[in-house]
Structure formats: C-alpha cells, structure tokens
Amino acid sequence: MWLLDQWAERHIQEAQSRGEFDLLPGRGEPLFLDDDSHVPPELRAGYRLLKNAGCLPPELAQHKEAVELIGLLKGIREDDPGVPEIQRRLTLLELKLQQAGLSTDFLRGDYADKLCSKLREEC
Numbered sequence: 001m002w003l004l005d006q007w008a009e010r011h012i013q014e015a016q017s018r019g020e021f022d023l024l025p026g027r028g029e030p031l032f033l034d035d036d037s038h039v040p041p042e043l044r045a046g047y048r049l050l051k052n053a054g055c056l057p058p059e060l061a062q063h064k065e066a067v068e069l070i071g072l073l074k075g076i077r078e079d080d081p082g083v084p085e086i087q088r089r090l091t092l093l094e095l096k097l098q099q100a101g102l103s104t105d106f107l108r109g110d111y112a113d114k115l116c117s118k119l120r121e122e123c
Contacts, residue, residue, distance in 0.1 A: 059100045066093045066107060067119060 015021060034051075036044050056064065069090045076083065094104045 059097065059102055062093050062096055062100075063102070063106075066090060066097070066104075069093070070107065071120075 021027070034048075036047065039047050069086055072086055073083065073090070090107070094107060097104050
C-alpha cells in the first residue's frame with residue numbers, strides 16, 4: 001500500500017495546486033466523521049462503503065423498521081383496522097432483535113419517544 005499511498009498523495013497535492021478543491025461545498029467547515037472505532041481497521045473501508053450505499057446489517061434494518069412502526073402506531077387511532085397488523089409486525093421484529101442478542105428497550109418508554117423525534121429531525 002505504500003506506493004499507492006504515495007501515488008494518491010501526489011495526485012491530491014497536484015489537484016490542490018491547480019485549485020480543483022477551492023469551490024467544493026463545505027470548504028473550510030469541519031468534517032463530521034462517524035465513530036467507527038468499534039469496527040476492526042481492516043473492515044472500516046468496506047463498512048463505510050456499504051453504509052454510504054444505503055446497505056444496513058439486518059439487525060439495524062430491523063431496528064429502523066421497528067422505530068418506524070412505533071411512529072405509525074402513534075400516528076393512528078387505536079380502533080384503526082391496520083393496528084393489529086402493525087402490532088404483529090412490531091412483535092415479530094422485537095423477537096428477531098432479541099434472538100440476535102440486541103436490547104429492545106428502545107421500543108418502550110421515553111427513550112423510544114426521544115429516538116423517534118430525533119429520527120424525524122434528521123430526515
């Protein structure tokens with residue numbers, strides 16, 4: 001990788017000297033990097049690539065879907081005909097998450113409310 005690093009660095013410096021980075025959006029602003037310290041170094045590039053492509057591990061996709069279902073349940077009346085199906089799907093997701101060894105505490109209480117509101121702000 002040493003030669004590849006040198007080659008990339010040389011091309012970056014040449015582009016900087018030509019001013020190719022001067023008009024990029026966000027120039028001069030701090031970068032907000034994800035904390036990937038829990039991911040082994042050899043897997044970080046691959047994980048970042050998958051994340052940027054919109055691919056999530058199954059557990060995170062199930063977590064996201066569960067949060068969306070909670071939001072649906074809060075937005076409809078209890079006598080709505082779709083409530084039993086949404087509750088069934090939510091229960092199934094909860095079981096899958098528990099089988100994967102993940103906590104499902106986010107499905108109940110204040111934490112779920114805060115999480116839902118945070119997700120709504122980011123979208």
